[in-house]
Amino acid sequence: MHRPELVCPAGTPAGLHAAVDAGADAVYCGFQGPTNARNFPGLNFSPREMEQAVTYAHDRGTKVLAAINSFPPAGQMAAWKRAVDDAVRFGMDAVIVADIGVAAYTARMHPDQRLHLSVQAGASSPEAINFYCREFGVRRVVLPRILTVAEIKGIHAQIPCEIEAFIFGNIGMMAEGRCSLSAYATGQSTNMDGVCSPASHVHYLQDEGGNLKSLLGEFTIDCFTCDESAGYPTICKGRYDTEIRTGYYAFEEPVSLNLTPLLPELMRAGVTALKIEGRQRSRAYVAAVVAAFRKAVDACMENRVPDMAGLIALTEGHRETQGAFGGRKWR
Amino acid sequence: MALGTSKRLTLGPVLFNWPVETWRDFYYRVADEAPVDRVYIGEVVCSKRAPLFRTCLPDVVDRLRNAGKEIVFSTLAEVVSGTDRKCLESVACAGDILIEANDMSALWHLDGNPFIAGPYLNVYNEDTLEFLAGKGAVHVTLPPELPRSAIAALIEKAGELKLTLEVQVHGRMPLALSARCYHARAHGLNRDSCRYVCDRDPDGMLLRTLDGKPFLVINGVQTLSYTCLNLVQEMNALADVGVDAFRISPQSSGTVEAARIFHCCLKGEMTADEALIRLGETEFDAPFANGFHHGAEGHHWRSVATVV
Numbered sequence: 001m002h003r004p005e006l007v008c009p010a011g012t013p014a015g016l017h018a019a020v021d022a023g024a025d026a027v028y029c030g031f032q033g034p035t036n037a038r039n040f041p042g043l044n045f046s047p048r049e050m051e052q053a054v055t056y057a058h059d060r061g062t063k064v065l066a067a068i069n070s071f072p073p074a075g076q077m078a079a080w081k082r083a084v085d086d087a088v089r090f091g092m093d094a095v096i097v098a099d100i101g102v103a104a105y106t107a108r109m110h111p112d113q114r115l116h117l118s119v120q121a122g123a124s125s126p127e128a129i130n131f132y133c134r135e136f137g138v139r140r141v142v143l144p145r146i147l148t149v150a151e152i153k154g155i156h157a158q159i160p161c162e163i164e165a166f167i168f169g170n171i172g173m174m175a176e177g178r179c180s181l182s183a184y185a186t187g188q189s190t191n192m193d194g195v196c197s198p199a200s201h202v203h204y205l206q207d208e209g210g211n212l213k214s215l216l217g218e219f220t221i222d223c224f225t226c227d228e229s230a231g232y233p234t235i236c237k238g239r240y241d242t243e244i245r246t247g248y249y250a251f252e253e254p255v256s257l258n259l260t261p262l263l264p265e266l267m268r269a270g271v272t273a274l275k276i277e278g279r280q281r282s283r284a285y286v287a288a289v290v291a292a293f294r295k296a297v298d299a300c301m302e303n304r305v306p307d308m309a310g311l312i313a314l315t316e317g318h319r320e321t322q323g324a325f326g327g328r329k330w331r
Numbered sequence: 332m333a334l335g336t337s338k339r340l341t342l343g344p345v346l347f348n349w350p351v352e353t354w355r356d357f358y359y360r361v362a363d364e365a366p367v368d369r370v371y372i373g374e375v376v377c378s379k380r381a382p383l384f385r386t387c388l389p390d391v392v393d394r395l396r397n398a399g400k401e402i403v404f405s406t407l408a409e410v411v412s413g414t415d416r417k418c419l420e421s422v423a424c425a426g427d428i429l430i431e432a433n434d435m436s437a438l439w440h441l442d443g444n445p446f447i448a449g450p451y452l453n454v455y456n457e458d459t460l461e462f463l464a465g466k467g468a469v470h471v472t473l474p475p476e477l478p479r480s481a482i483a484a485l486i487e488k489a490g491e492l493k494l495t496l497e498v499q500v501h502g503r504m505p506l507a508l509s510a511r512c513y514h515a516r517a518h519g520l521n522r523d524s525c526r527y528v529c530d531r532d533p534d535g536m537l538l539r540t541l542d543g544k545p546f547l548v549i550n551g552v553q554t555l556s557y558t559c560l561n562l563v564q565e566m567n568a569l570a571d572v573g574v575d576a577f578r579i580s581p582q583s584s585g586t587v588e589a590a591r592i593f594h595c596c597l598k599g600e601m602t603a604d605e606a607l608i609r610l611g612e613t614e615f616d617a618p619f620a621n622g623f624h625h626g627a628e629g630h631h632w633r634s635v636a637t638v639v
Contacts, residue, residue, distance in 0.1 A: 071455040073477065074484035101458025122453075124510075125410040127419075127439035135462075146411060146510030174554070175409055177453060179507040180476040181547070184556060184629035187622065189476055192455065213542070217628055220540040236507075240546070241539045245517050250538055250549065251509070324510055331511045331522035 001267055003301055004274050007065065007164060008290045011043045011279035016053045016064075018283040023294035026063035028096065029053065029279065030194075035083040036067040037098075037120055038279045039194030051090045063093035069118035070194040071099045071177070081105055088113050096142070097121070098177050107136040116140040116164070120177035120191075126158035133161050140164055142275065145171050145257065146324045149265050156270030165266060168289060168311070169277025171257035171323050172196075173236040181235040185217040197234045204230065214238075255321040260308040262325055264300050339368040339576040340594050341497060344375050344405040344431075346505070346580065347550055348529040351384050357581065358391040362398035365587045366594040367579065370395050371431055373405040375451070377512070377551045378418035379525065381407075401429075408433040408451040409508045409552065431472070438466060445469050450499065451508070455481065457488040464492040472497040472578060475504040475560065478626040486573040495575035500562040501589050501610075502580025503535065503548060503555040503617070504629065513549040522552070533583035534615070556629060558620035561610060563596055564603045564635040565624055585615030603635075 008024035010016035019027045030036025032044040045053060050066075057064045066087035072080040080102050087095050088110045095113055097103045098120035106115055119142040123129045132138045140162040143152060156163055174181065179196075183189040186201040203215040212224045214233035221233035231237065236251040257277070259266065266274070274297065276289055289311065296306035324330045342361060345354060361370060372392070374381040384391075392402055407419050416436070423430055423440035432438055433449035448454055448463050448471040460471065471494060473482060482498065489496050512522040514529040514536060529536075535548025535555055545557040559582070562569070566577055577597065579590050592609050595601035601609075610619075622631030 071453060073481040074456045074460075074488070075481060077456055077458055099453070099455065099459060100462050101456045101460075104458055104462045121435075122409075123435060125416055125434075125436045127416065127436040128410065128434060131435050131439040144411075144510075151411070173511065174507040174509050178409075178451065180474075180504075180623075180629065181507050181554065183476050183623070184504075184506055184547075187626070187628040187631075191453070191476070218630075219544065219546055220542050223541045239541060241541060241543070242517055242536055242549075247541060248517075250513055250517065251511075328523055329521050331515075 001301070002272065004267055004271060004297060005063075006290070006293055006297055007273045007275045009169075009276055009279040009281065009286060010053070011038065011281070012283075013045065013049050013053055015279070015281075015283045015286050017056065018287040019290050020057050020060050020062045022287045022290035024062055024290050026065055026093065026273070027057060028065040028067050028275075030067040030069075031083045031086070033079060034070055034192065034194045035072075035080050037069050037118075037190070037194045038067070039070070040280055041199070043280060047086050047090075050086065050092075054090045054092060058091070065094045065096055065116065066092045067096045067118065068102060069096050069098040069120045071120075071191040072102065073192045077101065077105075084110070094140070103132070103136045103138075111137070114139050116142060118142055118177075119144055119166070122175050122177040124175070126155050129155065129159045129161065133159065140272065142166075144176055146175060148327055149262060149269055149325055152266070152271065152325075153269040162272035163270060164273035164275050165271045166257060166277055167259040167263065167266070167274045168293065169257055171252075171255070171277075171321070173252040179236075182216070185219050185235065187217075197232065202233055253321075257321060257323050258311065259322060259325055260296060260306065260311060262322060263296060263306065266325075267300060337575075338570050338597055340366065340590060340597060341369040341576050341578045342367045342371065342586075342590065343499065343502065343578045343580040344371045344373055346376055346503075346553065346555070347533055347535065347583070348377075348380050348383070348527065349533055349583070350530065351387060353533075353583075354384050355387045355391055357586075359394055360587055362394045362400065365590040367400065367590050369401040369403060369576070371403045371405045373422055374418070375405050375408050375433055375449075376553045377529070378407055378412070378415045379522075379527070380529075380551075381418050383527075403429045403431050403447055405431040405449060406433050406437045408449070409510070410434045410436040411510055441467060443467050448472065450474050450505065457485065460485060460488050460494070461492060464494050468494055470495045470497060470576070472499070472576075475499050476623045476629065479565070479624050480626065482569070482574065483572060490573060496573070497576035497578055498562065498569060498574050499560060499578040499580055500566055500593060501578075502560060502582055502586075503558070504560045504620070504623070505553060505555055506547070506629070507554040509552050509554075512551050513554070514551050517549065556620065557617060558630050558632070559615065559617040560621065561607075561619035561632075562621055562624060563593060563606045563610060565621065566593065566596060567603070570597065582615045585613030588613045589615075
């Protein structure tokens with residue numbers, strides 16, 4: 001069994017320091033603006049900050065991966081190409097891409113740059129992954145969160161590149177890179193603008209009975225009674241009515257992904273890198289999660305049972321799921 | 332004014348699980364009555380449904396061909412399981428027919444042969460267009476969320492690459508795909524044990540917000556808009572700048588009527604204002620939307636002042 005790389009989120013320079021200091025093997029981060037899929041106010045790196053961050057991480061033996069994983073609309077490619085050029089110039093250890101045009105540009109202009117295929121590319125079959133490997137020299141694929149461990153194992157045997165899998169954090173229900181739900185409600189595209197459920201379009205309204213409605217744009221995504229804690233309105237985690245069922249989570253409950261119990265199995269399935277979601281989280285959260293997983297991975301390598309009790313408290317709303325990874329019944 | 336004869340009207344694949352007789356009769360009617368030049372056909376949403384209409388597929392294809400329609404086979408939009416992969420391979424490797432590829436898995440099988448890039452392929456920019464042209468793409472249907480400004484920038488590049496572009500102009504907009512079946516979930520089932528409950532909603536299962544506002548529709552693993560895309564006001568301007576084909580996406584009613592109305596508009600025989608009124612009178616009852624096209628919320632509707 002290979003020792004897997006622990007890939008950790010860094011939304012800000014301070015977050016990057018926290019992840020590096022807590023024992024991350026690699027951190028991933030993006031430039032400010034729409035070139036990455038976490039384009040939130042106050043998040044991400046200026047080119048100067050990125051350059052300094054790379055130095056900080058490399059001095060401590062940690063890799064830095066550049067997420068340039070949104071989809072540039074026609075006429076606006078220049079910003080994405082500049083981001084790729086900067087990442088290469090700063091010596092970033094890999095560029096994570098989703099868009100075919102960005103992948104083609106990187107492979108053509110920087111043939112020696114290590115290229116990872118983002119989960120946003122939605123490559124969920126051996127054929128799709130092999131295509132990206134053949135055409136762009138992709139060295140690692142970040143697998144969609146919709147696959148079971150058995151399927152990951154099957155894919156591993158049929159592709160020439162490394163596998164990175166999400167193990168912890170916020171889990172979206174829709175095939176990544178193929179969801180326009182937020183754009184439908186807000187006009188801001190997850191793919192093109194790099195933002196899902198932008199805070200600028202989020203509202204909370206209280207009715208006479210004390211119930212709290214959460215809205216995205218003009219649409220109510222959920223309604224909370226006094227004894228429920230209100231969640232952030234994400235369309236795929238809202239409650240809706242249909243003719244046959246009312247007030248139910250039509251897509252998924254607001255749970256967060258925790259694959260701790262499956263860690264040894266994932267490592268045996270051939271996963272090279274374990275990814276933690278959460279570039280929008282606080283540095284304290286990142287430090288705690290990274291330190292816990294550092295211990296867990298090291299324990300697994302020594303055939304000990306990892307103690308992950310502390311992580312449960314950090315999961316969103318204290319509820320967790322193994323999502324699709326656990327088996328086909330989830331579907 | 333658009334050069335009516337050179338522009339094409341197309342019919343997208345049926346996205347919903349209709350009883351096989353309904354499916355067959357729909358295409359027979361299209362063959363007989365719908366003024367569309369090209370018909371995309373095949374299961375795009377769920378590989379479990381593909382066998383349901385396989386028996387009558389040859390008859391439907393014959394009937395459409397005899398009516399002078401060009402046939403294109405559309406491939407599955409999300410390829411994960413073994414069933415998905417077999418389903419895709421059987422279509423992509425058929426050999427003698429033009430394919431609309433809706434997932435990158437299809438490009439692996441097509442291996443450089445000419446193909447059409449479907450709306451699920453994430454073609455957002457010039458560089459992607461150029462790469463796909465190099466792999467054999469001859470025609471590209473753009474994703475519904477792409478705004479007019481990006482379409483305009485793509486047209487120039489498409490001209491250089493000698494490939495043509497298509498834009499959906501009518502029907503519910505595909506918004507998301509998942510590995511999970513939300514029809515099965517609503518019925519307390521899962522995808523493996525689904526009992527094909529998606530056949531109960533020929534235009535998708537309506538999802539309302541908790542305060543009763545219609546929002547989305549569920550179609551198995553796919554989520555679509557509740558609103559009906561309508562670009563009849565914008566179509567001729569798109570034709571003028573060089574968009575080659577316009578897609579009607581089938582609904583259980585009003586589709587042939589919509590095709591007639593768009594056809595009249597494209598030929599300059601009906602104004603957009605009149606077309607709008609006529610489209611509002613068809614049997615398919617959902618509010619119009621054109622927000623994505625104008626860079627706004629996808630569900631928004633904007634009345635565009637038309638030049639007569």
